[in-house]
Amino acid sequence: MIISRYIYLACIIVLLLxxxxxxxxxxxxxxxxxxxxxxxxxxxYENDGQNxxxxxxxxxxxxxxIVEAMEITYFQESDQVIAEGSxxxxxxxxxxxxxxxxxxxxxxxxGFLEGANMILEDGSKIRxxxxxxxxxKSSTFKGASYTFCEKCxxxxxxxxxxxxxxxxxxxxxxxxxxxFKNIKFNVLDKTLLSLPQFTYPDFTVKRQSGFLVPTYSFSxxxxxxxxxxxxxxxxESSDLTVSPFVTTKQGPLFDFxxxxxxxxxxxxxxxxxxxxxxxxxxxxxGDEKLRASIQTNGTIPINDNFDWGWDATYATDDxxxxxxxxxxxxxxxxxxxxxxxxxxxxxxxxxxxxxxxLNETETPQAILLPRVDHQYNxxxxxxKNLSFENNIVNVQRASGDEQIRLTSELKWDERYISxxxxxxxxxxxxxxxxxxxxxESEDEFTxxxxxxPNLSTSISWPFFDNAPYGKQIIEPKIAFGYVGxxxxxxxxxxxDAQTFNFNSLNLFEMNRSLGFDRIxxxxxxxxxxxxxxxxxxxxxxxxNIGQSYHISGLNSLESDQWSxxxxxxxxxxxxxxxxxxxxxxxxxxxRYDRSSSDNSINxxxxxxxxxxxxxxxxxxTDIEAEANWLNSGLNANNHVALSELSGFLEFGITPDWxxxxxxxxxxxxxxFVSNQIGLRYDDECLAFDIGxxxxxxxxxxxxxxxxxxxxxxxxxxxxx
Numbered sequence: 001m002i003i004s005r006y007i008y009l010a011c012i013i014v015l016l017l018x019x020x021x022x023x024x025x026x027x028x029x030x031x032x033x034x035x036x037x038x039x040x041x042x043x044x045y046e047n048d049g050q051n052x053x054x055x056x057x058x059x060x061x062x063x064x065x066i067v068e069a070m071e072i073t074y075f076q077e078s079d080q081v082i083a084e085g086s087x088x089x090x091x092x093x094x095x096x097x098x099x100x101x102x103x104x105x106x107x108x109x110x111g112f113l114e115g116a117n118m119i120l121e122d123g124s125k126i127r128x129x130x131x132x133x134x135x136x137k138s139s140t141f142k143g144a145s146y147t148f149c150e151k152c153x154x155x156x157x158x159x160x161x162x163x164x165x166x167x168x169x170x171x172x173x174x175x176x177x178x179x180f181k182n183i184k185f186n187v188l189d190k191t192l193l194s195l196p197q198f199t200y201p202d203f204t205v206k207r208q209s210g211f212l213v214p215t216y217s218f219s220x221x222x223x224x225x226x227x228x229x230x231x232x233x234x235x236e237s238s239d240l241t242v243s244p245f246v247t248t249k250q251g252p253l254f255d256f257x258x259x260x261x262x263x264x265x266x267x268x269x270x271x272x273x274x275x276x277x278x279x280x281x282x283x284x285x286g287d288e289k290l291r292a293s294i295q296t297n298g299t300i301p302i303n304d305n306f307d308w309g310w311d312a313t314y315a316t317d318d319x320x321x322x323x324x325x326x327x328x329x330x331x332x333x334x335x336x337x338x339x340x341x342x343x344x345x346x347x348x349x350x351x352x353x354x355x356x357x358l359n360e361t362e363t364p365q366a367i368l369l370p371r372v373d374h375q376y377n378x379x380x381x382x383x384k385n386l387s388f389e390n391n392i393v394n395v396q397r398a399s400g401d402e403q404i405r406l407t408s409e410l411k412w413d414e415r416y417i418s419x420x421x422x423x424x425x426x427x428x429x430x431x432x433x434x435x436x437x438x439x440e441s442e443d444e445f446t447x448x449x450x451x452x453p454n455l456s457t458s459i460s461w462p463f464f465d466n467a468p469y470g471k472q473i474i475e476p477k478i479a480f481g482y483v484g485x486x487x488x489x490x491x492x493x494x495x496d497a498q499t500f501n502f503n504s505l506n507l508f509e510m511n512r513s514l515g516f517d518r519i520x521x522x523x524x525x526x527x528x529x530x531x532x533x534x535x536x537x538x539x540x541x542x543x544n545i546g547q548s549y550h551i552s553g554l555n556s557l558e559s560d561q562w563s564x565x566x567x568x569x570x571x572x573x574x575x576x577x578x579x580x581x582x583x584x585x586x587x588x589x590x591r592y593d594r595s596s597s598d599n600s601i602n603x604x605x606x607x608x609x610x611x612x613x614x615x616x617x618x619x620x621t622d623i624e625a626e627a628n629w630l631n632s633g634l635n636a637n638n639h640v641a642l643s644e645l646s647g648f649l650e651f652g653i654t655p656d657w658x659x660x661x662x663x664x665x666x667x668x669x670x671x672f673v674s675n676q677i678g679l680r681y682d683d684e685c686l687a688f689d690i691g692x693x694x695x696x697x698x699x700x701x702x703x704x705x706x707x708x709x710x711x712x713x714x715x716x717x718x719x720x
Contacts, residue, residue, distance in 0.1 A: 386411070
């Protein structure tokens with residue numbers, strides 16, 4: 001990086017002075033090459049005009065470049081240019097170079113610089129005591145250093161938080177290498193790392209095999225650990241990264257990453273890893289010694305409209321990836337798919353395998369083989385919003401009940417606005433389902449079909465008002481419609497509609513089921529009011545409140561108290577949000593249960609930001625057991641409430657130092673789930689933070705974890 005900037009400097013000077021004809025004052029527009037000319041208090045032509053000396057505020061101009069010095073001399077016979085005394089070169093202010101003396105000779109291919117100091121547009125600063133340039137073989141720089149500080153764009157003498165220093169840097173032009181000798185990494189004038197030699201590809205090389213930045217971590221389970229990645233370039237389109245993760249207690253973990261870019265624009269990624277544990281815990285699931293996993297994904301274009309691909313994860317046991325911080329997920333799915341999109345028409349065919357990693361007793365995980373999603377839009381001249389949608393799912397299990405469902409739906413919707421501003425949105429649909437279920441306990445199949453119409457209309461009338469405090473809209477809204485009664489059979493499974501969350505977002509929908517296996521049937525009327533205000537200080541307020549009434553027909557959720565729609569009238573739902581230029585963000589959602597005269601759901605979130613001084617956020621969630629949709633399918637005695645308080649705080653002590661903290665507290669168990677506190681430093685050159693974290697979640701061999709975190713970032717340019 002250091003040497004690449006100096007080579008860039010040398011190239012600029014070569015381009016600047018490469019023309020054999022130097023023009024003083026005058027500019028020849030007929031010249032085939034860009035003109036070079038001088039400005040100075042004094043211009044002196046010596047040796048019959050062979051030498052030109054500009055002195056006193058001397059300036060040399062070439063294209064967008066300007067060189068300023070006390071004296072600039074050109075020796076035509078020896079083809080040498082010398083600039084001396086407070087030498088400055090700039091490119092429209094974007095690149096600034098200062099030096100005590102610059103000398104170029106031998107057809108301007110070789111040169112010498114003394115006391116060079118270069119600042120780029122992005123704030124990178126490069127310095128060298130002196131440099132010998134040979135742009136055809138190799139160049140050597142003595143006493144070179146590199147750093148990055150935004151303030152250095154304006155201030156040549158700005159302090160350095162960090163920098164790299166090297167006694168000698170050699171740029172090997174032939175082999176495209178940069179060789180650093182006796183390099184030191186300094187932070188706050190303290191040397192943190194010294195190396196006798198370090199080799200790096202030069203700026204012309206985009207990809208090259210070599211070591212990447214190592215990382216350090218500590219765990220009570222595996223002890224001290226160091227990861228030293230090495231990337232091996234296989235060819236122009238693929239590479240392999242080997243990352244041995246050496247631990248003091250459990251031995252080495254081997255991690256591999258293979259990446260490939262296909263000729264037709266596809267991507268392939270494969271990440272296997274494994275460890276043979278030296279000191280395993282007996283509570284670990286699966287094999288106590290050999291633990292492994294593999295993650296892979298890819299997308300391969302077939303043509304302009306179709307791709308096929310996959311996203312798969314496999315582990316030898318449930319906790320291995322979380323234990324070694326390879327993947328923090330507690331559940332995942334693996335799939336292979338074919339996907340096509342042409343205009344507004346869409347097709348997706350996939351095979352999906354679901355996997356849960358938590359220690360819970362539940363129905364064996366499902367395999368979808370296949371799942372098909374299809375949508376066709378007719379785009380008829382007089383019926384533009386007519387579509388035909390299909391969903392096919394074959395649910396299989398290693399043991400347990402299975403089911404095949406075929407769903408087809410013809411849908412139409414439109415939006416009309418009357419002359420007085422009334423908005424009318426009719427919707428029509430006709431849906432057909434066919435289900436074939438296998439009951440393992442009875443060892444028999446059940447075939448079942450149903451047809452469900454859905455007819456609804458919503459009407460709203462927004463009123464606009466320019467109030468003294470801002471622009472506001474009040475919009476009363478009513479929606480009414482009919483959904484065919486849900487026809488069910490005792491053997492039918494509910495695979496995709498286990499949960500149901502009634503809120504202000506789906507208040508005006510007639511069928512609020514989240515999946516296909518269940519239907520929220522009957523005739524309903526929903527009433528509500530939407531309100532918005534754009535105030536004069538830059539804030540935006542949105543609020544709404546409403547309720548739904550089940551008029552007739554089968555209420556499919558009448559036995560589910562947690563749904564909020566189990567009676568003739570639903571719970572009252574509402575929300576309010578406010579955003580003031582992202583400095584103040586407020587959001588509140590609630591659900592009021594009239595039968596208990598209590599708010600069964602309260603969700604509150606507040607964030608406040610003064611990005612120069614502090615950032616603060618708090619979230620409060622309180623869901624009573626009777627309203628918690630996660631209790632679906634559980635016995636009433638097993639219903640649990642959800643009550644949590646979480647937040648974060650970053651407070652500036654000085655312009656560079658700040659305190660950071662975050663945490664989640666379970667109000668039901670009166671325990672912390674996680675918490676973290678730390679100290680952060682962040683200036684124009686460097687950022688790092690150190691913190692203490694507790695994760696109190698346990699699962700078999702995953703125990704309560706307390707750790708010290710240290711993150712370190714050197715701020716460099718976007719092209720580094």
